[in-house]
Amino acid sequence: MSSNEHRHEDRTPGEHRGSALAEAGTYFLGLVLALGLTAISFWAIRTHMLWGPGVPIGLCVLAIAQMGIHLVFFLHITSGPDNTNNVLALAFGVLIVFLVVAGSLWIMANLNANMMPMPAMMSPQTQP
Incomplete structure (x- = not known):
């Protein structure tokens, strides 16, 4: 052979x-x-x-x-040697998706931590 x-x-x-x-x-x-x-x-x-x-x-x-x-x-x-560009493109796409999802979760967690609690936001505010 x-x-x-x-x-x-x-x-x-x-x-x-x-x-x-x-x-x-x-x-x-x-x-x-x-x-x-x-x-x-x-x-x-x-x-x-x-x-x-x-x-x-x-x-x-x-x-x-x-x-x-x-x-x-x-x-x-x-896994062939002629397929390296496809694997690199796939890895780059996975990286971008990970960055978008992780960044969105990070932003939402920071917004949640920095928001005023809902009962305080719903109560009428009195000015002195």
């Missing part, structure tokens, strides 16, 4: 394989996996078979798995 043939077989699921039928198959597999994870998360909320406090943790795990499915099968984020 030559090195080119070995490299051709050693691919991640979201990587382009060349034929349109194979690409459609990977999209279909990603769709089935994503729908399966969605159905499992709805099942986890509605069932009483799971320990109550463990449901949010399970949903977080399922959400992270779903993000992984989307990244690999639909956005074709792989």
Whole structure:
């Protein structure tokens, strides 16, 4: 087996394989996996078979798995050397989203700490 043939077989699921039928198959597999994870998360909320406090943790795990499915099968984020720009763009996007969310939470926490309490704000103010 030559090195080119070995490299051709050693691919991640979201990587382009060349034929349109194979690409459609990977999209279909990603769709089935994503729908399966969605159905499992709805099942986890509605069932009483799971320990109550463990449901949010399970949903977080399922959400992270779903993000992984989307990244690999639909956005074709792989670990190949030709995919470095996509990974850097994804990391930059995650950084920006984190900064916006963290900054918003910080601003809201400071506003909450510096606001006048509601009963004092609602009472009529008397001037001397």
